[in-house]
Amino acid sequence: MAKLAATEIEDGIPSVMTGAQQNDYGDARNVITLHQDIPVPRELSCKQILIRVYAAAINPVDWKVLQGNLSFIKRFSFPHTPGSDVAGVVVAIGSSVKRFQVGDKVYGNLGTDGGSYAEYVREKESLFALKPSNLTMVEAAAVPLACLTSYQALFNTASPIVGPGSKIMVCGGSSATGLYGVQLAKAVGAHVTTT
The missing domain is CATH 3.40.50.720 (NAD(P)-binding Rossmann-like Domain)
Structure with missing residues (x-):
């Protein structure tokens, strides 16, 4: 058995990931930085799934959130990983998840909580659907x-x-x-x- 790298767990899901993080409100060039040491959200509630992200879309609401235009509705503690639309593969499921299995290709909208601009995202199974087989991951993330x-x-x-x-x-x-x-x-x- 090969020895695992320090950042990997036995199931192949790393303990840290790369992601874009927002550190304040403003222009994306000034408030987004790429980090390679973000903890992977491995702990799941009974109805959550963990997705390995293959594609994420950028919508007008995403840059409005970045600029703080929606801060009167939703305020974030920083650093915050933005991004709402996502497509990827299920890599872990909560104990009560019935609609998906590990390995399923899915797509969904995370809402204003965001998180899709990272390698992994954890959210409720109800926010996702099986990806149609006739769409690529990039196409599915745009839907x-x-x-x-x-x-x-x-x-x-x-x-x-x-x-x-x-x-x-x-x-x-x-x-x-x-x-x-x-x-x-x-x-x-x-x-x-x-x-």
């Missing part, structure tokens, strides 16, 4: 927040809710949220016009 935003606009806040026969106009159909808005509306039988 969650933009698609969720469109879904909420069409099916939670629109009045009346978009459905068969609805006629909608999607401004900016080639934008991230626009492209999902067009597809979701078409999927439920709506007539869609876009710019």
